[in-house]
Amino acid sequence: MRIKVHFLLILLFAVHSLLPLFGQTNGIRFNQGDLQKIKSLAKGAKKPIFLEIYLNGCPHCEAIKPILAEKEVGNFYNPRFINWKVEANSAESKALQKSLEITYPEFPMFIFLDAEGKLIHFATPSERSSKQDFVEEVISHGKIALNPSLRTETYAERFKKGERDLMFLINFGKYAKMRKDNQQLLAINDALAQIITQPSDMTSQAGFYVLQRLVNDYENPLAQYFFNHLDEFRAKYPAKDVQETGESILYQSLYGPKADTYSVKLIQQMRESMEKLGVSPQAAASRTLLKELEAYFRSQNTLGAVKRFNEYRKSGVTVGAADYAYLMRYFNEKATESVYLPEMPLWAVDALNAVSTQEQTSALVADIYLELSVAYQKMNKKEMAISSIQKGLEIAKHAKVDTKKYEAQLQKLKML
Incomplete structure (x- = not known):
């Protein structure tokens, strides 16, 4: 009787230990290793690569995890792709x-590569109200990844040809953002x-x-409608989301592909928009100062910058x-007029x-004296320039x- 009980306990333990493996084979079987290993497997199997990018702590990533373990999902992906996460x-x-x-x-992300590791498709799966809808999603x-x-x-060619469906544009936008193609x-x-x-x-x-x-x-x-109607958005969405949205648009604008075309007036409007979002005037001014100065110099308005x-x-x-x-170095390098020198x-x-x-005897202080010397040189005050350097x-x-x-700099001054 003891032998039978002992055998049953061993059997139950073995079955329990194997359950995670059986559960894994029902869904997508993810391979281990780095990109080179995955590409090697893909080449050997002559299959494309399916890659899930997930983020620890992401609720959407947790929501999709049981879907990827579904048998129907595994039956589709396992024979067609080399899977990796x-x-x-x-x-x-x-x-x-x-x-x-x-x-x-955003997360989670699906990335599809060919066997050589070239990116062929990208998607951000959306949660669905029912499990079956989520599986089908x-x-x-x-x-789609298998359809050339x-x-x-x-997407780029389809966009050129005039495709303008809303979901197409949203997906293309996310793809362009992933590729860091800000012009597109x-x-x-x-x-x-x-x-x-x-x-x-x-x-x-x-x-x-x-x-x-x-x-x-x-x-x-x-963006213009958003900043001019913040209260409408605050009434519908969490204040934190509205704040982060506004700051994201402003940051991407100030450091994006059009940043060197913005006028002083427009950058000042951005500063005002920051304040509308709830950013303090001092913090907003700090964030936009350099961009305002750049705009003044672009318009050759050194006095405005001063x-x-x-x-x-x-x-x-x-x-x-x-x-x-x-900023002293910046004025010395960028100013087109001498009005800043005094x-x-x-x-x-x-x-x-x-x-x-x-910091009294640091490179920082040495640099302050260097820029002061350059300014004195431009003012034709050679002795003061030499003393500073x-x-x-x-x-x-x-x-x-x-x-x-x-x-x-000292040698240059001595040769004058």
Whole structure:
């Protein structure tokens, strides 16, 4: 009797141990290893690669996990693909992003590669109200990946030919964002603005999704409506989501493909929009200062840049010594007129006053004196220029940093 009981216990333990394996074979069988190993398997099997990018802690990734373990899903993917999954913050993920030159717009993501590792399709599966609908959603992406006329590698050509379906544009926008193709994303956003025109559409879930995920230009009509009707969006969506959406649009605009075309007036409007979002005036001014100065210099309005910087200095914002050093060099390099030069000694005094005790003999202080020397040189004040650079060189030697640029400036002055 003991032997039978003992045997049954062993049998039950063995079955229990194997259950995860049986459960895994019902759904998608994911291979282990890095991209090179997966490509080797794909070449050997003459199959494309299916890759799930997931993020630990992502609720959408957790929601899709049991769907990928469904038998119907496994029956579709296992015979047709070499399957692989990668956590977004893993070493494999970083290597993949570098190899494909992509970023991750959202999670989870489905990426499909050919056996050589070339990207052929990309999708972001949406949760469905029923399990069966969710299963069919996941399988549909695999079917599209196997269809050369439908997968995302064809999107650019289809867009050129005039395809403008809303879901096509949204999917193409996410694909362009993943590929870091910001110029293409601008064109897609322009097309979206031509079909999402009614206020009710702009504030709909689809419209808000486009604003959240895709819009990268402050001048886009969708962005303009958003910033001019923030209360409408706050009434429908969480305040945190509205805030993050606005800041994302502004950030992508200020550092995106159109950033060097924006006028001073438009950048000032962006600053005002930040404040409408709830960003403090001081923080908003700090975020846009450099972009405003760039716009002034583009329009060859050095006096405007000087006035803006001085206005910023007097606004109560703390300007650090490193900020002064950077902006002094920036004016020396970018200014097209000499009107800024009389301000440089004043800026240098404030910069040196902002230096901490620990930084008194640092490269930072040496650089402040270097930029002051360049300004004095431009003012034809040779002796003051030499005196400044000698101080800078002395401090650079004490700080044990490379002294070439200080010595070059001193040599240049001596030859004048």
